[in-house]
Amino acid sequence: MATTTVPQPEPTTDERRGPVVAFKNVSITFDSGKPVLDDLSFSVERGQQLIILGPAGTGKSVLLKLVDGLLQPDSGSIHVFGEDIVAMRERDRFKLRARIGMVFQESALFDSLNVEDNVAYRLNEGRVPLEESHKRVEEVLNFVALPGAIAKFPSELSGGMRRRVSIARAIITKPDLILYDSPTGGLDPITSTTIVELVVKQRDVSHTTALLITHRLQDAFTLATHQWNFEENKMEPIPNGGIDPSTRFLVLNEGKIVFEGSTQELVHSPDPWLKQYLS
Numbered sequence: 001m002a003t004t005t006v007p008q009p010e011p012t013t014d015e016r017r018g019p020v021v022a023f024k025n026v027s028i029t030f031d032s033g034k035p036v037l038d039d040l041s042f043s044v045e046r047g048q049q050l051i052i053l054g055p056a057g058t059g060k061s062v063l064l065k066l067v068d069g070l071l072q073p074d075s076g077s078i079h080v081f082g083e084d085i086v087a088m089r090e091r092d093r094f095k096l097r098a099r100i101g102m103v104f105q106e107s108a109l110f111d112s113l114n115v116e117d118n119v120a121y122r123l124n125e126g127r128v129p130l131e132e133s134h135k136r137v138e139e140v141l142n143f144v145a146l147p148g149a150i151a152k153f154p155s156e157l158s159g160g161m162r163r164r165v166s167i168a169r170a171i172i173t174k175p176d177l178i179l180y181d182s183p184t185g186g187l188d189p190i191t192s193t194t195i196v197e198l199v200v201k202q203r204d205v206s207h208t209t210a211l212l213i214t215h216r217l218q219d220a221f222t223l224a225t226h227q228w229n230f231e232e233n234k235m236e237p238i239p240n241g242g243i244d245p246s247t248r249f250l251v252l253n254e255g256k257i258v259f260e261g262s263t264q265e266l267v268h269s270p271d272p273w274l275k276q277y278l279s
């Protein structure tokens with residue numbers, strides 16, 4: 001299969017130094033006594049899109065929370081943008097989190113806030129002037145194709161619209177890293193595809209490094225094999241059976257990495273467990 005090349009923006013100084021995310025021998029155990037993540041080591045380079053797959057309860061969400069510093073490992077080191085997120089003070093972790101956009105499972109919008117206030121939440125925290133914040137909310141709602149929803153409340157939106165708002169909230173600060181926790185979870189297949197389209201658009205417009213959990217293999221392969229068509233403003237298959245070169249896969253099972261590699265390596269893996277999981 002052919003691959004396409006995507007022009008990449010210049011790296012910032014800290015990112016020239018190494019991976020955006022690096023786990024080394026990371027383990028975490030909760031009350032059950034059985035490790036949820038057991039001695040995990042992997043890294044994500046700048047501009048890469050790491051799709052995380054694996055059966056339910058294998059620690060995928062825990063992994064994303066570790067990247068965001070919302071959980072602490074029992075052992076091992078985690079570096080984000082070259083900084084040791086485990087050792088740093090909470091105040092510094094808070095600053096680092098400002099560079100990360102998180103799309104939580106089930107959208108996690110504030111029900112009492114309208115779309116504008118949900119989307120502008122981090123700008124308001126950062127005391128961005130109201131006029132500037134309003135302009136940026138309008139821009140980002142246009143990007144996620146929800147220009148008419150600015151004054152609505154989450155309860156007035158469909159599941160797919162809520163996911164769009166959640167993505168708008170994550171990207172409004174132009175983050176250097178986006179963490180998507182099951183962005184299509186619980187959505188019907190057609191709505192899921194519209195969200196995948198949005199993730200592809202964000203990837204191809206901004207080249208933001210991303211980690212994305214999905215339970216739907218179909219979505220994972222759509223992400224790997226599609227690109228954003230800037231002329232027609234829609235997602236399309238990469239010509240000649242091409243594969244997005246920035247997409248990589250990490251497959252977890254029972255707290256361990258059972259696969260890490262490219263799309264082609266994944267589909268051609270001889271591993272019997274993986275073959276069955278993908279079938």
Ligand SMILES: Nc1ncnc2c1ncn2[C@@H]1O[C@H](COP(=O)(O)OP(=O)(O)OP(=O)(O)O)[C@@H](O)[C@H]1O
Nearest residue numbers: 030031036054055056057058059060061062063215
């Ligand atoms: N804060 C916590 N305290 C105690 N146990 C937790 C906590 N967070 C996660 N777990 C447990 O860790 C295990 C892995 O959970 P996690 O949500 O990461 O799985 P997952 O792979 O994302 O699952 P799914 O595919 O169903 O979303 C589960 O058994 C869960 O109950």
